[in-house]
Amino acid sequence: MSEAYSTLHEISRRFDREDFELLAKHPDFHFTINTYELFTQHIFTRVKRQNPDMFVTQEASCIVIQSEACSEALHLYPNWKRIEERADFEACDEINRAIALLESKACKHIYLLFPRSANFRKHVPIRSPKLDALGLEYTLKLVPYVIY
Structure with a gap:
């Protein structure tokens, strides 16, 4: 904790x-x-409670979810930035950092979590021409997260 x-x-x-x-x-x-830390702790506690059969760990800047059956882990990157209009433009820096991680093959599946707002209510899948050209199999999504 x-x-x-x-x-x-x-x-x-x-x-x-x-x-x-x-x-x-x-x-x-x-x-x-520190709203970022409280948001991260809220997500970690909730994910751990909702996935009792998975290994959920908190690293420096991400939450890692891994199961015994699958060797590939899901990396959750919480961010306290408010998305007001267009998620793909407003989260450009975060997306670029995630693309760099995917390109380095540090992980294959990344969800960038942001607080849900009036204009950001659905998952937004992100495709990168750079990663597609390398032929990498990856998942990159912007995810609105409910705080209550």
Whole structure:
């Protein structure tokens, strides 16, 4: 469990809403919440719970799902970036990093996870002419993830 998640969990056990409102009004009190880490921890916990028969591990920047039956793992890359209009344009940097990983043959299946928004509600499969020219078999998708 990440340090930020355990700290936030402990704070939520000890303080209620009124305590937070009082502290938030104090001029010397400042706090930040690492939304990326909380989003990643939420996804990891949920994926682990939904796939009890799989090996789910959390690495530095991704979540890896692997089964005993299949040697190929699925790599989930959470990202806290909000997609408002077109997913393929707004996630261009993330897609390019994923293509570089696929090209290096570090993995074969990558899902880039973003928070779901009004205009980003469905999986968006991405095809790369560069990877297709190399004849690589791969999966690259942009996935909206529900937070609740």
